[in-house]
Amino acid sequence: MHDQPVKRRVLQGQCVWPISPNQARVEGNAVIFTSYDDPFHRPESGFLGLPHVEYDPVAVDGIITPAFCDWHFHWVQHRVAGVRGKPLLGWLAEDAWPEEARFADAGFASVAAEGFARKQAAAGTLAGSCWGSPHAQSLRAARDAGVRYSLIGPAVMTSGEPDYLRRSLEETLAELRALQVEFEERLAVSPRFALSVDARAMKELRDFAWDYTLWLQTHLAENEDECAAVARTWPQAKSYVDVYDSAGLLTPRTLLAHCVHLDDFDWRTIKQRGSIVVHCPTSNEALGSGRMKLEKVRALDIPWVLGTDIGAGPSLCMLDVIETVTRIHDWSAPVSTLEAFFRATVSLEMLESYASRKSRVTRMLGTARAGFIEFARPKSIDRADRDPERILSAIVEDWRNRGEAVIQRVWDQNFNLVHQA
Template sequence: MSTESTVQAFRASLLHFHADPAFTADAHTWIEDGLLVVEDGRVKAAGDHAALLPTLPPGAPVADYRGKIICPGFIDTHIHFPQTDMIASPAPGLLPWLDTYTFPTERRFEDPAHGRATADFFLDELLRNGTTTALVYCTVHPGSVDALFEASAARRLRMGGGKVLMDRHCPDFLRDSADMRDSQALIERWHGKGRAMYAITPRFAPTSTEAQLVATGELAKAYPDTFIQTHVAENQDECAWVGELFPQRRSYLEVYEHYGLMRPRAMFGHCIWLDDTDFARMADTGAAISHCPTSNLFLGSGLFDLARADNAGAPVSLGTDVGAGTSFSMLQTMNEAYKVARLKGSYLPALRMFYLATLGAARSMRLEGTIGNFVPGAEADFIVLDPKATPLLARRTAHSDALEETLFALALLGDDRAIQATYALGRRVHERGAAAG
């Protein structure tokens, strides 16, 4: 029997969070010369290199990333993998964009081979950008869900996703029904198997009949540990449309609450046009917000009010929303989130941006302790950030006097080139300029 140690260690500066820096002083841990110790794919310890090095078993490998920053892998809480091929498609707004590009692109997922090829590219692109977990929209085709989870299992990733539900106001070739048997079968096949997490996925209220929304709520009640994901209050024309379709409901968000779709592990994309009552209901029900700034700016949907959500105590995270979002990079998403906050009259520090993309997202998904930071026993999903990845970054960070400055430069100037390496369960799944190991 082999006695080879399963312990491995990684030397770099370490950054992770134990609280939200917007509300808690000293919410982060920063270790200039740190050591992340991993055993059997989980965090064993994270601390000072000099203190932890003597505790390693003889022969344990130590990867040397000095000069770099190790932080938890990014978590993208709103993204559409079928829309990979239509990113950067021009349209005057959300609804014509759906009709012109989204629906025809999603039709191609009738072909399982197309689904698997897209899933492989999609996940590799996430890893290249340092994203180790995402909540992913598939298409109405059950095979698209299989493609996503098969590809993520091959990479040992913690990934959430689900079959899109829509049975009206969409092309016939994508029209579903109120029958939940396909979704139930997918839940039974995938949810909790390995690192797969199923997300019940009504596209948005206008594309679901009352019968489908009722059935969706019943499915969510039957499987309370699944996730729920959908869109809400993204665009003013969309909000007006919902008001016409559901005149008896006080607000767009209340449509989902009425059908039992607001609960912990429910993730609502955009939330731009919510009112104070809506934000309070988010906080009260444990549902969460995915702020998607690159998409909101691209489609001209509006500016999300992070300060208003914070005041209500609503959980917030970040989503790229590819393909309306214009980048797979969470660093670029932070960049746009910062600018949106400024336009709304508030300031978003870099530490808060990195929190929202790591522990904040894990908390929004009710996965704290599993992913999002380096507490002992957490799954060892992490990235290696290179503050000198480009000549401009190197020049700027050479003059940084504080961690906040370095992180701010990474968020505002960084992209996939700033990701030196990505690890899932302690195994390298991407390294810049090298084959995955």
């Protein structure tokens, strides 16, 4: 039946494949067959009725790694990225919100989405969790333009500032129901933060996520003024974390961005609920929000991943986040470049595996990555090099000097070329 062999493109070259925070598979001239944890394992073919597969290796001169997954980005803010030194609430009111209001216009949204999709592929990011504006149209524009995401949700704002982005809870839920039909399990329920959603809305959103088994994402304790405003708005709550926890928003399928200003009780609550922390160091640095206490996350073994938080984060490239996270935590919680690459390439499949308690997020076997990146070979690295930390650090050093030009080619999971420098 299967006389004609099936041709399949694969990659051949030097590969560094992080499989845990302190371990990587490294080969000097390997054939890469899959995006799974053992990318050098040749799949069996040609028996039990399976077609016979002939491999067609693409020669790669640079260094191959998994593609990036950005676990917190606002695609609708990429045009206002790069502002520095404004604290969160001022930045939202002056930069982010007026920009998001423009996405009510479908024509504007689709042109902006095409620009973003191109920049995102050039940055090597093929998955992660995306925020739209409050308008359903911003999700459809992203999807139609080929923006890459594992999860996506409109920012839900049913109360608070500004009035021009606010929608009623009824209107919001009706829109989410329509989006769930289109986006299915990729729809993320995304209450913006504790100043945008009241108690009734939080509970309704929690129920909606529960009914459809959807992921939740939100912002938590990013900036001191924000935390003070949350304390004034929610006087009965014990803390910012308690606001979300009382509404049932902290689940194993909840992504919590920032987590900068938390106490020990908050950290223990997050650990008990099994939620996942999204660390956004470039954004925290740009807005002067403070340093997330990674040592607390480590002490409790809370799963964590990385995000750009573009537009508060200045760049949509995860190399910027990798460089920053390895620089800011010093002796209290040092992060190796290998660990940073691991946290920047964790796929949704890996998070699902954690959420369903099959595995710890620190080591995931048998799960796929989003695709592949070819980095230009750093001058100091030859094919005999087997030390992942040395190779990956040389890539980051090159990026400091040359920027995103170090990303030469990007392929998706099926080896389709999605970007070429």
